[in-house]
Amino acid sequence: MSATGSMFGLAFGDCIGKPTEFQRFDEIVQLYGPAGPSDLSPDGYVTDDTQMALAVADALLEQPADLPIGPFTESVIKHFLAWAISPDNNRAPGMTCLRACGNLADGQPWPRATQRGSKGCGANMRVTPIGLVPHLPEPTVAGASQLQAALTHGHATALAASDLTAFATRWLLRGMAPADLIPALRQRCREQRHVYHGDWLGDDLWRIPHRDSPEEFIEYGWDECAAVLDRLAEAAEQPDPAADPCLATGEGWIAEEALATALLCFLMYPDEPVRALGRAAATGGDSDSIAALAGAFLGARHGIEAFPADWPQRIEYRDRLARAGAAWDAGRS
Ligand SMILES: [Mg+2]
Numbered sequence: 001m002s003a004t005g006s007m008f009g010l011a012f013g014d015c016i017g018k019p020t021e022f023q024r025f026d027e028i029v030q031l032y033g034p035a036g037p038s039d040l041s042p043d044g045y046v047t048d049d050t051q052m053a054l055a056v057a058d059a060l061l062e063q064p065a066d067l068p069i070g071p072f073t074e075s076v077i078k079h080f081l082a083w084a085i086s087p088d089n090n091r092a093p094g095m096t097c098l099r100a101c102g103n104l105a106d107g108q109p110w111p112r113a114t115q116r117g118s119k120g121c122g123a124n125m126r127v128t129p130i131g132l133v134p135h136l137p138e139p140t141v142a143g144a145s146q147l148q149a150a151l152t153h154g155h156a157t158a159l160a161a162s163d164l165t166a167f168a169t170r171w172l173l174r175g176m177a178p179a180d181l182i183p184a185l186r187q188r189c190r191e192q193r194h195v196y197h198g199d200w201l202g203d204d205l206w207r208i209p210h211r212d213s214p215e216e217f218i219e220y221g222w223d224e225c226a227a228v229l230d231r232l233a234e235a236a237e238q239p240d241p242a243a244d245p246c247l248a249t250g251e252g253w254i255a256e257e258a259l260a261t262a263l264l265c266f267l268m269y270p271d272e273p274v275r276a277l278g279r280a281a282a283t284g285g286d287s288d289s290i291a292a293l294a295g296a297f298l299g300a301r302h303g304i305e306a307f308p309a310d311w312p313q314r315i316e317y318r319d320r321l322a323r324a325g326a327a328w329d330a331g332r333s
Helices: 002-017 025-032 047-062 070-086 095-105 129-131 139-149 156-173 180-193 215-235 255-268 272-281 287-303 318-332
Strands: none
Touching: 002 047, 002 129, 002 156, 002 180, 002 215, 002 272, 002 287, 047 129, 047 287, 070 095, 070 139, 095 287, 129 139, 129 156, 129 287, 129 318, 139 156, 156 180, 156 215, 156 255, 156 287, 180 255, 215 255, 255 272, 255 287, 255 318, 272 287
């Protein structure tokens, strides 16, 4: 179990899923066989998923341990904007992130800059670092996870799915058994259903048509997540290892499906990281994000040693991934 393993696992999954993101399932199977790819691409390149997760990680690293809301918000915005104009931002980034960052760069306050109708998986493909920070109180994990989503994806389901993604990572890092994961996530959906983190999210985000209160706004997001967890629970009981996991829990272009399909691949092979990543990359949907999240879960559970020994030396951004992981692993002991 380690934060380093989770940071590298995210990047490994992202790298393995990068070539297959826009391929159909049958094309992937034809190219790699039914188990999917089993190695990093030769160049070790990752996508915007890892780049944006590193932006969140860098914001976490430069803030005090108690994560003050205002400075953390400014820090995440700063690192998102640095990513947006970086020459390395050429990895098929999501339009929602680009639009929101464009608005933020124009000086709009984030509740106006964000894309309120979007619950794309860009919200939670980058959130797992928040689950790795040691000693953060649960409300801070929740608030920070939802806030980083809300800066670009203002939809309630993007917020709730990001919260669940961070907590799944945190629980696995702390030794939760895979079999306990779905019940714990479902319980969190029930407990959080009426919790709107106004201290983090402000009093503006929830004001959309047909919502009369912050509680009513966020409830919709938790209910959508609970629904996909129902599908996941059913699929995880008897998964078909030869089928496209997206058929069971969705293609993952949206936040709650990216979480569910990544969890399905993780739960199929919770102790075989390379196999689980191959399964996650051999998906008809958003393969790089599904595999990135699966990799973050696998790495949190097993540590970096569970992956092939040469992978850490071959992956892009290895120094930044190692720096974040080392800081949080040192803080845990
Ligand atoms: Mg991507």
